[in-house]
Amino acid sequence: MLGKGEEIITIGLLNDTTPVYVVRQLREGLISTIKEYYVVTGDEKAGPYDDVEDLTFFSDGKILTYRAKIRGKWYVIAGKDKAGPYDEVWNFTLSPDKNVLAYIAVIGDQWYVIAGDEKAGPYDDVWGLTFSPDGKVLAYEARIGSQIYLIAEKEKADVYVDIKDFTFSRDGKVLAYGAKIEGQIYVMAENKKVGPYSDVGYLTFSPDGKVLAYAAEIGSKWYVIAENEKAGPYDGVWDLTFSPDAKVLAYRAKIGGQWYVIAGNEKAGPYDNVWCLTFSPDGNVLAYTAEIGGQWYVMAGKKKTGPYGSVGGLTFSPDGKVLTYGAKLDGKIYVINGNEKAGPYERLWFLTFSPDGIALAYRAEINGEWYSKVLINGKEYIGSVSNGVVVYVDNDTIRILNGK
Numbered sequence: 001m002l003g004k005g006e007e008i009i010t011i012g013l014l015n016d017t018t019p020v021y022v023v024r025q026l027r028e029g030l031i032s033t034i035k036e037y038y039v040v041t042g043d044e045k046a047g048p049y050d051d052v053e054d055l056t057f058f059s060d061g062k063i064l065t066y067r068a069k070i071r072g073k074w075y076v077i078a079g080k081d082k083a084g085p086y087d088e089v090w091n092f093t094l095s096p097d098k099n100v101l102a103y104i105a106v107i108g109d110q111w112y113v114i115a116g117d118e119k120a121g122p123y124d125d126v127w128g129l130t131f132s133p134d135g136k137v138l139a140y141e142a143r144i145g146s147q148i149y150l151i152a153e154k155e156k157a158d159v160y161v162d163i164k165d166f167t168f169s170r171d172g173k174v175l176a177y178g179a180k181i182e183g184q185i186y187v188m189a190e191n192k193k194v195g196p197y198s199d200v201g202y203l204t205f206s207p208d209g210k211v212l213a214y215a216a217e218i219g220s221k222w223y224v225i226a227e228n229e230k231a232g233p234y235d236g237v238w239d240l241t242f243s244p245d246a247k248v249l250a251y252r253a254k255i256g257g258q259w260y261v262i263a264g265n266e267k268a269g270p271y272d273n274v275w276c277l278t279f280s281p282d283g284n285v286l287a288y289t290a291e292i293g294g295q296w297y298v299m300a301g302k303k304k305t306g307p308y309g310s311v312g313g314l315t316f317s318p319d320g321k322v323l324t325y326g327a328k329l330d331g332k333i334y335v336i337n338g339n340e341k342a343g344p345y346e347r348l349w350f351l352t353f354s355p356d357g358i359a360l361a362y363r364a365e366i367n368g369e370w371y372s373k374v375l376i377n378g379k380e381y382i383g384s385v386s387n388g389v390v391v392y393v394d395n396d397t398i399r400i401l402n403g404k
Contacts, residue, residue, distance in 0.1 A: 008393055010372040012055050013386040014064050018042050019398045022052050022066075024369065039066060039077075046077070054092045055372075058101050061387040065101055067092070076103065076114070083114065091127075095135035098387075102129055102138055113140060113151075120151070132172030139166060139175060150177055164200045169209040176203050176212055187214060202239060206246040213240050213249055224251060224262075231262070239275075243283035250277050250286055261288055261299075268299070276312055280320035287314050287323055298325060313348060317357040324351055324360055335362060340378045354385045358401065359392075361385040376401075 002008070002023065011021040023038045025048070038047035039055075041064060051069035058065060065078040067089050075084035078101065088106040095102070102115040104126050112121035113129065115138055125143040132139070139152040141163050150163050152175055164178030164185055176189035184196030187203070189212060199217040206213070213226040215237035223232035224240065226249055236254040243250070250263040252274040260269035261277065263286055273291035280287070287300040295307030298314065300323055309328035316323055324337040332344030335351070337360050349363040349370075360375040361384050374383035374392050383392025390401040 002396070008382050009369060010052075010055050010384070011382055011391055011393060011398070012057060012064075012372075012384050013389050013391045013400065014041060014057060014061065016061055016387055016389045016402075017400070019391055019400075020055065020057075020064055021393075021398075022055060037068075039064075039068075055384075056092055056094065056101065057386055058094055058098045060098060065092075076105075091129050093129045093131065095131045095138075096133055097135045100131075100135065100138075102131070104129065111142075113138075113142075128166070130166070130168065132168045132175070133170050134172035136172060137168070137175070139168070141166070150179070165203045165214075167203045167205060169205045169212075170207055171209050174205070174209070174212075176205070178203065178214070185217075187212075187216075202237070202251070204240040204242060206242045206249075207244055208246045211242075211246070211249075213242070215240060215251070222253075224249070224253075239277050241277045241279065243279045243286075244281060245283045248279075248283065248286075250279070252277060252288075259290075261286070261290075276314045276325075278314040278316065280316045280323075281318060282320050285316075285320065287316070289314065289325075296327075298323070298327075313351045315351045315353065317353050318355060319357055322357070324353075326351065335360070335364075335375060337375055340375065342373075342375050342380045352385060354390050354401075355388045359383070359385060359390040361390075 005026040006023050008021045009024050014020050020041045025036045027034050036048035037052040038045050049068040053067040056065045063079045068075050068077050073085035074089045075082050086105040090104045093102045100116045105112045105114055110122035111126045112119055113126055123142040123144055127141055129140045137153050142149050142151050148163050162180040166177035168175055174190055178185055178187050178200035185200050186193045186195035187200055197216040201215045203214045211227050216223050216225050221233035222237040223230050224237055234253040234255055238252050240251045248264045253260050253262050258270035259274040260267050261274055271290040274288055276289045278287045285301045289311045290297050290299050296311045297304050297306035298311055311325055311327045313326045322338040326333055326348040327336050333348055334341050334343030345364040347365040351362045353360055362373055364371050364373050372384045374381050381392035392399055
């Protein structure tokens with residue numbers, strides 16, 4: 001399957017049946033070792049490229065898209081189409097129905113938003129590409145000169161000096177955001193303006209869409225606002241997170257220089273720091289990372305695991321029985337998956353379970369190269385989860401498991 005100096009670093013599935021993989025080939029040049037990348041789909045081989053990133057399948061897994069670098073410029077390859085050249089391409093974002101791919105492209109000093117066959121811009125800067133949950137609206141923030149706009153569909157909201165976060169309701173019908181108006185910050189939603197505040201952040205709708213919660217600075221203190229309720233004061237508030245049943249609002253708060261986790265009427269702490277608030281799928285367990293005396297621990301309900309040098313990426317299996325994360329041990333990073341451990345790596349990214357929970361997929365950096373990996377029954381393979389289907393390489397044989 002592979003020639004001399006070739007290695008598979010990423011693999012996925014087209015149409016849930018055809019393996020697609022990225023091959024890195026090393027060959028000796030006159031004065032250095034040259035890296036070349038190819039994308040192999042069935043019997044077809046595309047390349048060579050200087051680099052390949054973001055292997056993505058959209059239109060129900062029927063179209064393969066990726067970023068490819070050719071002679072210092074970036075292109076977006078979608079099926080047989082090639083868009084570019086661009087100086088940079090960022091923020092590949094799929095609509096929830098996986099039928100539209102959006103991304104940010106930079107040409108010279110101008111920025112554009114590309115969504116399917118449409119192109120918006122130029123702008124001086126763009127960030128925060130976000131589809132509404134129903135996929136009907138693409139929103140983002142764009143700077144034109146010194147002015148910042150919130151763009152939703154083809155409409156520009158009123159111009160503001162600053163936009164403070166934005167979010168959609170779960171049904172996609174409401175776009176809420178914070179905006180600076182005449183030096184004051186207001187929360188805007190459904191043609192209503194609430195405020196003024198000194199600052200706002202972490203706008204979050206409950207899963208049922210009935211409650212908009214956010215952090216608001218009033219004077220020099222922070223509060224959590226949820227409908228008609230106000231919790232606080234705090235020195236700072238971060239990462240507002242609802243439980244899946246919308247009954248509990250959790251967040252991390254700073255009080256007197258120490259950190260606490262607030263979940264409904266409960267408070268845990270104090271800690272030196274807190275990150276990664278994550279509810280289990282049934283909402284019965286709230287997990288988070290906490291720093292205590294210079295060491296990091298994973299807190300899940302009343303269970304404490306550690307210590308670690310650092311920890312992050314908390315992810316529950318679909319049945320909520322396994323909590324996985326990345327942790328630093330003796331200066332190296334490992335995947336901790338229940339009682340299993342894989343690694344070491346330099347960095348980790350995108351920990352994701354297959355829908356049936358059999359496979360854990362993630363991106364891992366090894367010797368400066370990023371690989372797609374899967375962990376199955378405690379054994380690690382080159383692989384991924386594509387549209388719910390697990391594909392991996394086992395002793396030069398490509399295997400496919402339907403993980404839906």
